[in-house]
Amino acid sequence: xxxxxxxxxxxxxxxxxxxxxxxxxxxxxxxxxxxxxxxxxxxxxxxxxxxxxxxxxxxxxxxxxxxxxxxxxxxxxxxxxxxxxxxxxxxxxxxxxxxxxxxxxxxxxxxxxxxxxxxxxxxxxxxxxxxxxxxxxxxxxxxxxxxxxxxxxxxxxxxxxxxxxx
Numbered sequence: 791x792x793x794x795x796x797x798x799x800x801x802x803x804x805x806x807x808x809x810x811x812x813x814x815x816x817x818x819x820x821x822x823x824x825x826x827x828x829x830x831x832x833x834x835x836x837x838x839x840x841x842x843x844x845x846x847x848x849x850x851x852x853x854x855x856x857x858x859x860x861x862x863x864x865x866x867x868x869x870x871x872x873x874x875x876x877x878x879x880x881x882x883x884x885x886x887x888x889x890x891x892x893x894x895x896x897x898x899x900x901x902x903x904x905x906x907x908x909x910x911x912x913x914x915x916x917x918x919x920x921x922x923x924x925x926x927x928x929x930x931x932x933x934x935x936x937x938x939x940x941x942x943x944x945x946x947x948x949x950x951x952x953x954x955x956x
Contacts (some may be wrong), residue, residue: 837898838873839865842888844905844914848877857903860881865901873897881903885917915953928952 841862843855858875865872873895879882885905892900905914919926937947 806923836869836871838896839870839899839901840874840892840895841865841874841901841903842876842878842885842892842898843903844878844880844885846880846895846911848904850881861901861903865899870899880911880913882913882917882920884922885913889917889921908948910950912950912953 792922841858841859845853847853848855855877858877862872862899874892874897876888876889885902889900889902889925895904902918905912905917915926933944933952936951
């Protein structure tokens with residue numbers, strides 16, 4: 791993957807579960823370093839987009855994957871070309887393999903949803919870091935803001951919650 795890629799986190803769209811989404815978005819190779827849109831590949835053609843919904847609960851049909859449905863609509867509305875939508879288990883090797891395959895297929899924008907919560911089976915961040923060949927870092931300012939917003943002390947802030955501040 792592009793070492794200049796941005797990993798962006800944001801809340802899921804309207805009518806979706808409250809899981810968080812992350813996306814690996816390519817940066818322009820020149821200019822201000824702004825993030826490209828799915829339709830902006832400098833040739834006038836749309837670049838391929840793949841969406842991966844991550845979670846055992848999705849894979850076994852325990853809950854419906856409404857995030858990819860909404861995200862696909864938004865990508866298309868913005869002019870992107872959907873190439874693939876997949877559901878993955880909470881398995882770091884499976885996530886790394888699937889995202890790596892998407893890159894090999896030429897996906898220029900990869901969006902993941904799920905697998906970013908405070909439970910031990912949420913492995914999306916670690917998987918993306920492994921694929922990109924980088925580590926993760928817990929941002930102390932994010933931790934302090936999280937403590938303030940939740941009204942909890944550092945003693946109540948579990949390791950799994952700290953992991954979400956990477």
